[in-house]
Amino acid sequence: MELGYCAMFLILLLQISCAASTSVEKKFKECLLTKLEYNSESIEKITFTPSSSLYPQVWNSLAQNPRWVNSSGKPLLILRPFHESEIQAAILCSKEQGLQLRVRSGGHDYEGLSYFSKVPFIMADLINIRSIEISLADETAWVQGGASLGELYYKISKASKVHGFPAGTCPSIGVGGHISGGGQGMMLRKHGLAADHVVDAYLIDGNGKIHDRKSMGEDVFWAIRGGGAASFGVILAWKIRLVKVPPIVTGFNVPRTLEEGATKLIHRWQYIAHELPDDVVIRVIAQNRDVKSKTIRATFNSIFLGGVDRLIPLMNERFPELRLQAKDCTEMSWIQSIMFIAGYRIEDPLELLLNRTTTFKTSFKAKSDFVKEPIPKSGLEGAWKILLGEALTTMIFEPYGGRMNEISESETPFPHRKGNLYNIQYLVNWEDNSNEAAKGHLQWAKMVYKYMTPYVSKSPRAAYFNYKDLDLGKNKHGNTSYSNASVWGKKYFMGNFRRLAQIKTRFDPQNFFRNEQSIPLLNSHHS
């Protein structure tokens, strides 16, 4: 089954053209030499500049979304640190030279902010800072900032058959961006977000100082669990609390086309999915898979934390319209359910989870919404028309409820809790990376978003920070004023936005850690 939306598309061959700015990179390396007691040979081993032959290959491997490969905006220098002191030096040198520093964990940022920008920047790729230590004695793990979710899931499964972690569905996602932005997956209704399970962290601040939870303080510790670490520092490692999982879980995929009644079924799903027992997540992936297709295929894609003998009676009682049968279901271990959702076969070797390159390496644009009232059938039908107007379009519906209802809106910066029936994600993928072609696809995303306005959350129309969208608030500068940023800030963080800006102002007063959508300083220009 190639359903996981990370596993559906072709891999493109990328060509990179690089523009170099030799003196800046040279000065940066010289600065590193003065901060670290290294010789230049050791510096060469951890740095890649546009003039080095390895640079195109390295940058190419880092860009998980090839949307920007034809544009200028690549890093002046890529640092691949092995040790925290190298990150500390990079922070100080970037600051001294007025450059931004972008940190990459898994590189799945929807707007490429970890590896692409119009402003001059240094990139720190944490690929060599990714060890994971599981402690079953207290059911926790220390996970370094460059680890991927696949590596984390794999390590947990090697240590225990009855532990897991509630986070996203694509194994190549990094823990640096994902956990600091929330992190939702197939155990969301039982356990909440990945960020809800962080108990400690090591963070490097703008002066190069390393903090743990105690020394960063509860405010900063709050901010990095949903507010995005990129505004506050560099996450060296998270300490997370594992969750118990049953030895057997059940997965199913039930596909329905429009002719087979998909609209009616999704309409019904809206009343049911968020109220089911929290052991079950049934998401819906509605897709137009190619230009010629005249129909949408909606797949009800689910993981139930238990055996099929309990699932069938539950579905018969609560969602009989789905007509789920035992033959649609597969029992598996929790780690196999990760494979299943990622689009692998469950009998495939688990080592596939260790691959850090997305199987979804095609250009895409996404947007998100939250839904508080069921959408009428006519509303859904209008959305299908828009999906059918363009090839490779997808809407993913992810149910909330359960544990999400029990966590208050201000517990973490992620405010989308009780009252949300589900989250929607709109996606468009394309293979022709010419700027002309891209324009049409970006326009499509705006069109579906506009169409959906009456059906989704209002004032603010909320969005999920991990599904980053630079169209929101239209701020394309390397710096942001509080008043401008509050457009997207309130969508992502609602009532928590101001507190994030207060914490930002205190913890990073020089606004060193910034990007196109970082938390602004409170007192910045137009506030």
Ligand SMILES: Cc1cc2nc3c(=O)[nH]c(=O)nc-3n(C[C@H](O)[C@H](O)[C@H](O)COP(=O)(O)OP(=O)(O)OC[C@H]3O[C@@H](n4cnc5c(N)ncnc54)[C@H](O)[C@@H]3O)c2cc1C
């Ligand atoms: C194919 C695909 C599938 C996805 N599936 C899901 C899903 O199931 N559930 C879900 O919730 N989200 C999902 N996402 C969204 C994903 O959670 C976000 O894109 C997330 O921010 C990616 O984190 P990353 O570390 O891989 O990305 P990166 O691009 O490396 O980082 C994202 C942001 O975090 C910053 N950052 C990264 N590491 C650090 C660090 N150590 N310290 C400080 N800042 C850091 C970066 O600078 C950047 O601003 C998916 C994305 C893709 C592309």
Ligand SMILES: *[C@@H]1O[C@H](CO)[C@@H](O)[C@H](O)[C@H]1NC(C)=O
């Ligand atoms: C860059 O753009 C050209 C057309 O302008 C296109 O043919 C090419 O495939 C693009 N390169 C990539 C890697 O997308």
Ligand SMILES: *[C@@H]1O[C@H](CO)[C@@H](O)[C@H](O)[C@H]1NC(C)=O
């Ligand atoms: C990892 O996945 C990518 C994308 O699917 C693939 O091209 C590559 O060969 C895989 N690498 C390994 C080592 O299996």
Ligand SMILES: *[C@@H]1O[C@H](CO)[C@@H](O)[C@H](O)[C@H]1NC(C)=O
């Ligand atoms: C803030 O928003 C205004 C109005 O949309 C815009 O003209 C201005 O350029 C923005 N400023 C910044 C710094 O982005």
Ligand SMILES: *[C@@H]1O[C@H](CO)[C@@H](O)[C@H](O)[C@H]1NC(C)=O
């Ligand atoms: C923000 O960026 C713009 C354009 O680069 C610059 O002119 C302006 O001085 C910056 N403002 C602040 C407060 O840094």
